[in-house]
Amino acid sequence: MHYAAILGFGTVGSGVAEALSIDADALNRKTDGITLKYIVDVRDFPDSPFAGLMTKDFSTVENDPDVDMVVETIGGVGIAREFTRRALAAGKSVITSNKELVATHGCELMALAEEHGVSYLFEASVGGGIPMLRTIAYNLGAEKITEFFGILNGTTNYILTQMFRNGMSFSAALARAKELGYSEADPTADIDGIDACRKVAILCSIITGWQMPPEKISVEGISGVSVEDVEFAASMGCTIRLLGHAFFERDGRVRACVAPHLIPAKYLLSGVEDVMNGLHVRAEALGDMMLYGAGAGKLPTASAIVSDMFCLAGDRRDGAAFAWGPTEEERCGSASDLPFAWYVRMAPAEGWEEKQTGLHLFAQKDGKYGYYTDEMTEEALLYKFAGQVILSRFRIIR
Amino acid sequence: MHYAAILGFGTVGSGVAEALSIDADALNRKTDGITLKYIVDVRDFPDSPFAGLMTKDFSTVENDPDVDMVVETIGGVGIAREFTRRALAAGKSVITSNKELVATHGCELMALAEEHGVSYLFEASVGGGIPMLRTIAYNLGAEKITEFFGILNGTTNYILTQMFRNGMSFSAALARAKELGYSEADPTADIDGIDACRKVAILCSIITGWQMPPEKISVEGISGVSVEDVEFAASMGCTIRLLGHAFFERDGRVRACVAPHLIPAKYLLSGVEDVMNGLHVRAEALGDMMLYGAGAGKLPTASAIVSDMFCLAGDRRDGAAFAWGPTEEERCGSASDLPFAWYVRMAPAEGWEEKQTGLHLFAQKDGKYGYYTDEMTEEALLYKFAGQVILSRFRIIR
Numbered sequence: 001m002h003y004a005a006i007l008g009f010g011t012v013g014s015g016v017a018e019a020l021s022i023d024a025d026a027l028n029r030k031t032d033g034i035t036l037k038y039i040v041d042v043r044d045f046p047d048s049p050f051a052g053l054m055t056k057d058f059s060t061v062e063n064d065p066d067v068d069m070v071v072e073t074i075g076g077v078g079i080a081r082e083f084t085r086r087a088l089a090a091g092k093s094v095i096t097s098n099k100e101l102v103a104t105h106g107c108e109l110m111a112l113a114e115e116h117g118v119s120y121l122f123e124a125s126v127g128g129g130i131p132m133l134r135t136i137a138y139n140l141g142a143e144k145i146t147e148f149f150g151i152l153n154g155t156t157n158y159i160l161t162q163m164f165r166n167g168m169s170f171s172a173a174l175a176r177a178k179e180l181g182y183s184e185a186d187p188t189a190d191i192d193g194i195d196a197c198r199k200v201a202i203l204c205s206i207i208t209g210w211q212m213p214p215e216k217i218s219v220e221g222i223s224g225v226s227v228e229d230v231e232f233a234a235s236m237g238c239t240i241r242l243l244g245h246a247f248f249e250r251d252g253r254v255r256a257c258v259a260p261h262l263i264p265a266k267y268l269l270s271g272v273e274d275v276m277n278g279l280h281v282r283a284e285a286l287g288d289m290m291l292y293g294a295g296a297g298k299l300p301t302a303s304a305i306v307s308d309m310f311c312l313a314g315d316r317r318d319g320a321a322f323a324w325g326p327t328e329e330e331r332c333g334s335a336s337d338l339p340f341a342w343y344v345r346m347a348p349a350e351g352w353e354e355k356q357t358g359l360h361l362f363a364q365k366d367g368k369y370g371y372y373t374d375e376m377t378e379e380a381l382l383y384k385f386a387g388q389v390i391l392s393r394f395r396i397i398r
Numbered sequence: 399m400h401y402a403a404i405l406g407f408g409t410v411g412s413g414v415a416e417a418l419s420i421d422a423d424a425l426n427r428k429t430d431g432i433t434l435k436y437i438v439d440v441r442d443f444p445d446s447p448f449a450g451l452m453t454k455d456f457s458t459v460e461n462d463p464d465v466d467m468v469v470e471t472i473g474g475v476g477i478a479r480e481f482t483r484r485a486l487a488a489g490k491s492v493i494t495s496n497k498e499l500v501a502t503h504g505c506e507l508m509a510l511a512e513e514h515g516v517s518y519l520f521e522a523s524v525g526g527g528i529p530m531l532r533t534i535a536y537n538l539g540a541e542k543i544t545e546f547f548g549i550l551n552g553t554t555n556y557i558l559t560q561m562f563r564n565g566m567s568f569s570a571a572l573a574r575a576k577e578l579g580y581s582e583a584d585p586t587a588d589i590d591g592i593d594a595c596r597k598v599a600i601l602c603s604i605i606t607g608w609q610m611p612p613e614k615i616s617v618e619g620i621s622g623v624s625v626e627d628v629e630f631a632a633s634m635g636c637t638i639r640l641l642g643h644a645f646f647e648r649d650g651r652v653r654a655c656v657a658p659h660l661i662p663a664k665y666l667l668s669g670v671e672d673v674m675n676g677l678h679v680r681a682e683a684l685g686d687m688m689l690y691g692a693g694a695g696k697l698p699t700a701s702a703i704v705s706d707m708f709c710l711a712g713d714r715r716d717g718a719a720f721a722w723g724p725t726e727e728e729r730c731g732s733a734s735d736l737p738f739a740w741y742v743r744m745a746p747a748e749g750w751e752e753k754q755t756g757l758h759l760f761a762q763k764d765g766k767y768g769y770y771t772d773e774m775t776e777e778a779l780l781y782k783f784a785g786q787v788i789l790s791r792f793r794i795i796r
Contacts, residue, residue, distance in 0.1 A: 023683065139521070285698065
């Protein structure tokens, strides 16, 4: 029998308690069993069915030799990091959905886990319930992954879906997302791409085997996507989605960005709507593959956490699965150096006559021009439109 | 260092030899390394780059204590079964893409593997390169899976895509599939749903933990899908796809079928085209999830085989991952007992006046009527149309 503690009884933490009871049959049949022994939170939950497990003192968990799994759903890099370090040092495996902590301190925490013969697992930190990390680490473990692009943030996808489906403006769609509880009170981390950037960093680290620092990833949010862009993109048969996009080059360099992209309808990813997430992966032998599902939410996220606990508790021990080393600075490239096909919406200056090669006019409305381009770097693109007012420019998935 | 032998140097077998060299870097870095030592085939391949590894005598492999992994790509249940048994008995793990053998004798072979402390792995047997089995066994290992439906056969999906995209007849589309090499010389196993049925049996066995006999799965192929059905379905915003479809009920019963289904556009699966495959899974905590990719082909299938070899060779040993027990007869239910929404195309007899409840006319063309129904069993459906000529009837995914 394994004994678990949950740190933080918020949405995800309470979801884990619930999912453990939903999954109790399978856990007892396929593993040595998992019993939830403590829930640590500074708040009181007298009416919770789990009230009897509540404690405010982390050291109770830390000092209980029975507890071998600690689920950290506190979030952030302060107390969560401290408790994670202490739990690992006390010989307990830690399972988390905390993408910020994994993206910034994953390497240090995995090393600490290894030192103490335990595991630090975080399937839930990327793609919520969608099994992205273990799929990449196991099933594609021997593959040469060349590229991925994915919808990794539900809030921005909901907003963009509303803009496409109902012609809503960005601000109206954001207000609706807040109403429905799909957005945080302060939506900055979602809207500006910071949340997606952390997830891209984790995916890149799993693939390369070294910690990809989030600050090496160029990030652009969705606040610059207008209703006109939506109309122009639709006329090309594309949707616009905020994508995390990374390339793994032959020389070992990684070039990654988070930015709005146009996705042609032939990609299933272009049909991923509302708060759902999806990840498209390209690998040399496998070719193209996609994973789709709920990227957030109480029970889907809890499901991913329980899958980590299941792997720890079963015969199927995979403690070593998630492991990467320190950052290899010389291998952090810039997405700006890569050629892309671009979508450009511009309001041309008087007398603009497009004489450049590689630009293709595809739409014209209210004095605005929509172009798509041949593959070129961002710098080459800006050079071609020098002196003109570019209203928006987004990459196009090829 | 691990040493491997490949049995059968056809499309998949030669793909494995190739993929092992594509993946050599990752394999050497993340595992103890895998060296291909023998290729067993009765034919001669004097011009192959692997000519030096060829042998016609399986006992060379069987008696070489260095070889700890045997890749069986012979196919069928004759010699493939014998060599698999002998390899396992000699203490070698066996990795295969042989769906017929796994679907019919998987339980026996996994027991033999366990007896000798080795593994029998077959990720490549379902969904080609798409990591369906390990995703279900690991990531959803603790989940209550309630239902899956999937496009599990590329040939039939290619034919149906052609019928939708180009208005081709079934026979013209089949001829085109043969031309392009997407179909076997004898396409019966594909067209009639037998290939998909074996894959459904394997998926059900992984999920339930007991061997689901293929003959307990009701099977209907695609030869009854007409151009008129394609038109009617399109007018409802649906595609028609051959799906493997299974329900896992609370009482432990499994009800599964292979049959053409109408899929509404809101499901990404409805956009899975040509020879690609996809699997939609529903689970209690996770909700809806989908996997998409190349369901067949030399390198994608080889990629899945190499992923099994990778798991065996690495720290990430998961020999026990694929394991199920003998058939539990009392839990094999019939899909006929389940209520579905149905699509019906009929040519009504003189004086037909639809007085039944639960039938909804949605299209009428050339004297043919298209209905969709409320949820009802197949028996109830046939009762409602008693005395009428039903030209085709397919389930609709809800």
